[in-house]
Amino acid sequence: MVSLAGESDPLSQGTTYTYNGFSQPLTVTDDLAHQTTFAYDNAGRLTSLTNPKSEVESYGYDAAGRRTTVTNGRGKTRTYAFTNRGDVSSLTMPDGAYEQWSYDGNGNVTAYTNPLSQTILYAFDNAGRQTGVDYPTGTDTTFGYDDANRRTTMVDATGTTTWSYDNADQVTAFTSPQGSQTSGYDDAGRPLTTTNEQSEVTTNLYDSAGRLSKTTLANGQVSVYGYDARSRQASVTHKVSDTGSTISSEAYVYDAADNLSTKTEGGVTTTYGYDDADQLTSESRTGYSASYTYDANGNRTSKTLGGVTQTYTVDDGDKLTSIAQGGTTVKSYTYDAAGRTKTVVTSAGTTTLNYDYESRVTSITYPSSATNSFTYNGLDTRVGKVDSAGTATYRRDGADVLAPVLSDGSAVYTPGVSQRRSGATTFDLSDRLGTASRQTNASTTTTATRSYDAFGMLLASTGTPQGPFGFAGGHGYQEDADSGLKLLGHRYYDSSTGRFLTRDPARDGRNWYGYCDNNPLGSVDPSGYKNEEEPKLPPFVVRRRDYNHNPGPFLPPSDKDYQRVLDNLRMISETKRGRELLDKAIDEKMHLVIDIDWDEDGGAGGRFDDEGRIIWDPDHSGDRSGSPERIFAHELGHAITNDQDNWYSTGEPGDNVRNNENPIVTDPKWNHGRPERPRTQY
Structure with missing residues (x-):
């Protein structure tokens, strides 16, 4: 997860700490007097963490000092077992889900058995490099390397991917990209220019503190960024040119804990509220009001929109089982043994999701019987989609999930900047979150707008917004039009509930379904892989x-x-x-x-x-x-x-x-x- 807070805090007392005699933190207190407390046993092991809402997570250990239990604020316990060398051999979830790992003598995982009793085998060579993945059925994945330990081939269900390198280990050839882009950097590694295959150049400038101060797009539009004394982004102004008129602007104000407290756009101010754990509890402006509540493990328990309240029910494993309104269930969910969302039932009927052995969504079937299907390469990256719009084949600047999408067969993209389809380029004007809230054409005329709630649910749009990169699109979030879901790297995210469809594969953080610790304005999660604050x-x-x-x-x-x-x-x-x-x-x-x-x-x-x-x-x-x-x-x-x-x-x-x-x-x-x-x- 990537924090959007500033780099320094010269105007405040700052976060304060107290320590025990072994330099271990006992308390951490922020500028709003929100205090987190830590307790340890005589061996110096952390036994409990109490957050500012007095929600306690506690830890147990075996005789070897290995953490064997984690009990969350709801009193639900995860249990771990270990090998003799200290590697995790099994995990039992509060809902009974059980998974296992086996290792070779070097600590490499050689087998993983998921809660569905499906076993995936992993192969390594004598140098410890992963050479293969063997699935119970279907096409396996193999990897090849050169003498410098650089990956040169990958053969998977989608075909063969190859890499070539120069003497500086820079990738000089990659089989996948359709179209290309080049970037120039300064000595600090910051991008100065990006040139796409249409020779459209985007230029960045930085201030003396190293912060992005101005971006100039290929159509001459300029985005100017302002910061407050604590290096938090205070404004963004989009103009038709350096000296031209303003297209749109936003201003931001923060509280002492770096939470966004107000956003002003077009004379309309949205105000945000938070609880002591920095979870978003409210957002309001003229004509719009929403509020949220959470349980002791960060599960949303209610959402009130326009005076109408929906209540959320979760099971022992933090899985959302139903949403009710006025005492009537309006949406219900079922899961498989691995905690993956299998069905969503509404008054319109049942939507069914299927997964592969890596817990990637392979198909979605709607009440109308229409089906979307998805394909992935051996690095978890989505490379194909079939939906109501037809077939999309994704070409990226690399093979992993964070590699920017350059083309989907119908458009060519400069990520976070523009897209070109049918010979015309559309430019994105983004906010501090990387959300493309406005799009313009080559002559800087606005062609479409869209607005979202704090968690990314689309509220309204004008014109016809182009492409899948809307909410946090500058960070690679992809919106699927048919389902309304968003692909964030490894996982799909449902912005209507503020939750992922599957557990965090990193198995880290207190809630493995939650999005950005329920503070969606404070950070983004491009990989969908970790639910922890950076x-x-x-x-x-x-x-x-x-x-x-x-x-x-x-x-x-x-x-x-x-x-x-x-x-x-x-x-x-x-x-x-x-x-x-x-x-x-x-x-x-x-x-x-x-x-x-x-x-x-x-x-x-x-x-x-x-x-x-x-x-x-x-x-x-x-x-x-x-x-x-x-x-x-x-x-x-x-x-x-x-x-x-x-x-x-x-x-x-x-x-x-x-x-x-x-x-x-x-x-x-x-x-x-x-x-x-x-x-x-x-």
């Missing part, structure tokens, strides 16, 4: 070095090495010293540059060079320096303090800093459960 991080870019140690191009967020860096930053942000370091980087407007070097000089696993770059080997396994995660944290300290003299390794086992505290070395969570003596110097 910590505030400084801007960063990641590159891979070649075997001559020359840096390659900036990696996209979908790249696995980018994700490894992001995971480390998230981990570091959970510790006291790590959070202080990251806040320092944010306050000082730092942009971090991390280079992945697979054969790092010196064998230490990482270093901080004279040009201010972190150079890191994520596969380092040396005993002296510690784990790759600890090495990364250590080098991050160098980078943020810009201090080569007082932040360096002693060479002593288990203690790779002197005069300073490694951001993760004193946290028992990352130090094999053994907290070391806290050190507080920078």
Whole structure:
């Protein structure tokens, strides 16, 4: 999930923390005095988390210190079992759903059995690279690699996909894209220009703080972005040209916890309200009023629209079972054993959904017997759709779910910017959420508008909006016209209920069906993969070095090495010293540059060079320096303090800093459960 909050908070007291003697947080209090409380046992293990609404999530452990139970605010418990080496071997949900995993000696998952007792097998080569997926029936998936460990082939139910690379590990050929686009970047990895196959150029400018300040589209339209003193987007103004008239504008105001409190567009102000857990509870403006309530695990329990209340009922596994109005059920749901929505029943009849072994929706059949069907590649990416409009074949700038759609057979897209069909280009004018609320033509004339509620349900439109990229379309959300569902990466989202159709495959966060923690104006979820709040991080870019140690191009967020860096930053942000370091980087407007070097000089696993770059080997396994995660944290300290003299390794086992505290070395969570003596110097 991607937060839309600003980078820094100079005008406020900021979030405050209290800690125990092992630098573990005891309380976290935001500017609105909303407090989250943590409790630990004598071994330093987290035993409970109490949110600002006094909703408690508690945790149990086995003798080896492995978390075996999670009990949510509703009193419902998930139970985990582990292998001897500490890998999760099974998970039992509160509703009885049971799934299992098997592993090889290297910790790779070799088999997964879902709650339907269907087993998927996974194959790996001696280098630990995944080479195949074997399904119980149907076409399997295989992967091939070159000598540099780069994926070169994928054979799946849709055919064969191939990749080619240059010496800098940059993809030079990819079989799928129909049409192309090129991008130019500045030294911080920010996109400056995007040129599509029609030679239409989009240009971005940034202010001295590194924030996007202006975008110029190919038809000359200009979007100007303003920010408040806390770096939160305060306005967007769309104009016909640099000096031309205003087409539309929006202004935004936030509360002290960074929640959007008002939006003003065309002289109409919408006001938003939140509970102590920052869940959206109301949105209102002249002629429109909606309110929401939630239970202790973040399930919506009611929605009131225009004075009419609908109540929601969920089972022990957080599955929505019915919606009632005035005591009468207006919609009911059934699920399979894996917790996937199977049927939706209304007065119009029954809609039925089918899934494949990866829990991807393969077909939807409506009460009229009309059917939509969907196909996917071996990386979960939707590549085909058949609906009432005909057949769409999706071509992307890559093969994974975050790769932008460039074509669907009827139109060519520049994601978040424009689309071209029947020889004419339509341009999107988007709000802070990336929602294309207005579309214009080549002469900057408005051709269509659309408005949504906070959760993305379409409320009204004018003209004929073009394409599937409406609500949060700038982040890749795709709206399916027949079903009204939205595809967010791996999962389908129902904006009418504010829920996904299936559980989060990441199995993270407190509610695995919920969307953006019920704060749909504070973040977006392009992958549909994690239901957790992102910590505030400084801007960063990641590159891979070649075997001559020359840096390659900036990696996209979908790249696995980018994700490894992001995971480390998230981990570091959970510790006291790590959070202080990251806040320092944010306050000082730092942009971090991390280079992945697979054969790092010196064998230490990482270093901080004279040009201010972190150079890191994520596969380092040396005993002296510690784990790759600890090495990364250590080098991050160098980078943020810009201090080569007082932040360096002693060479002593288990203690790779002197005069300073490694951001993760004193946290028992990352130090094999053994907290070391806290050190507080920078």
